[in-house]
Amino acid sequence: MTATAKSMADDDLALPPPMPRTPSGIDVPVLATPEMVRNPDPGEPAQFPFTRGIFPDGFRGRLWTFRQYSGFGTAEESNARYRFLLDQGQTGLSVALDLPTQCGYDPDDAMARAEVGKVGVSLSNLSEMEILFDGIDLSKISTSFTINGTAAIIYAMYCACADKQGVPRAKLTGTIQNDILKEYVARGTWIFPVRPSMRLIADTILFSNDATPRFNPISIAGAHVRDAGSTAVEEMAYTLANGFAYVDELLRRGGDATKFAKRLSFFFYVHMDFFEEVAKFRAGRRVWAKILRDRYGVTDDKAMHFRFGVVCGGSSLTASQPYNNIVRVGIETMAAVLGGAQSIFTCAYDEAFQIPTEFSAEIALRTQQIIAYESGISKTVDPLGGSFFVEHLTDRMEDEIVKVMDEIDAYGGVVRAIEDGWLQMRLAERATERRRKIDAVDTVIVGQNAFRRESQTDDFGEVFRLDPQAAAKVIEKFEAIRDRRDNAAVEASLDKLAAAAAKDDENLMPYLIDCCHAYATVGEMVARLKQGWGEFQEPVRL
């Protein structure tokens, strides 16, 4: 035995077996037995309450979408990356946007200068999106935009881009995240106060239901709250609570639940506790359908379908011994498939500390392909259904999720809990607790807080480098488009937008699309809306 292997084995002996509880705190029985399961019959897939999934044939008819998140620097560079990924067999694009675009600042704004093109591509106006999708037929791909504060604007830009390509809007498929509630809690790209933001979201959904019926105008996301430190139970509970807040807003605006509910979709993280993750999705499907039926009177099966995408990795990945992350993402991807995800994004192993390289991004995609085509787990519907343990855990997760949703209701609902900073404070406390457990090695993270090699030097592999000139190129193009466009037409379109925004019952989408066609910039549109609506005032409560 070498010295290294010996010290690792000693380390091993020092640790007790893992806790007999899930990370959400649910007791795990030594042996699960039939009497632990509430209903011995888990039901049929595609039938209420959809515990076993929303499709009668699972993945037999169609696999999930392999959707990798990418986009950085300039639109030209991102376009090249997209073409590479599509050539490799990726079936959907996912666009990462830089922070100025996400927060509504133009690239030449003093607030934006340091961050142009850093965490995603800069899309300040339609001409940039035309470059981004150059040579990519928008009627043939589905595109997912991780965009929230400015989601309505980016969606308007996508519609305008389709107009320019000659693609009928009705053929567009894809998703905008467009979930502002969780931005106030975890991700931080809010712009306007909560209530006008909810109105803007209702505008996009109602417009999209008619104009782009195959497009998902919202992806209600628990992923960010989870990655920030919530438990799996809280992730699902907060997300469902947010989902119902949007349902309430859409009903207030005169929407028809049977129609709009069919286009609501969800987005979650998958972390490492395999069975808890599977049970989380089975329970979430059930709670969503039950509340839509019992509280909102929805009877259409399709409208009760809980459709979701996932991301595997995130804060479950480590910067130390990064190649271990490949194993983690593989396990998480299996949980996502067995939980019945409609689309999966697998993080690259180096995601914990940098923008993935082509090498690491390829392994992430291959992980999904290996699970889809080699592992065999997608051949039969819900293969874990009927397992005493999985059914028991699904019941327990359902109970706990409903309990947290009731706590939010008792506080006065999510909107109030967010405006007051109560949910944010709860999350900070939970995240600190998770951190303390890791520090105390109550939660074991291999290669990080346990089983470290002595004098471990972490091998980070190839490092991705952003083009240092990217920001300068973006600003140069930005100045050029402002010189080239018809500024009188821009002003006129912005005036109409501002007038429409002042009326609560006017749908802003047609006005935003007109602004995009005139090459008005994201910063200009946001500035006009801020004039009428003001900005969110962050409640800082610790």
Next chain:
Amino acid sequence: MSNLKGKRIMIAKPGLDGHDIGAKIIALALRDAGAEVIYTGLRKTPGFIARVAVDEDVDAVGLSLLSGSHKELVAETMRELKALDAGDIPVFVGGTIPVEDRATLIEAGVVGIFTAEMRLDDVVAELARRLSPEQAA
């Protein structure tokens, strides 16, 4: 247990980065260790951060950055502090800081870089050592 009693420490989020959970965890940990913590909330400019640091007479400023803009925003905040004759306030940094950038930040005068994998007690101890060298023994 390291003690930060009597210390006033500012935790700030410069730029547009919205990932604030690390900043909040550190704020809570410093408070648990006895410090009085001033947390700015999101999207503050370096100029604003420097001004508040001086107005609040803080003993240290912690900057949390996960957006890849640490080099620009840390340097700018330190320039703003110097411009207010407060260049002696120690600045520490947390978040996603690639290994190859750490030396640059230290050379620029940053007193410590605390990344996500450090234990909270170690962060507190390191800060206590920096702020009260006499306690370090």
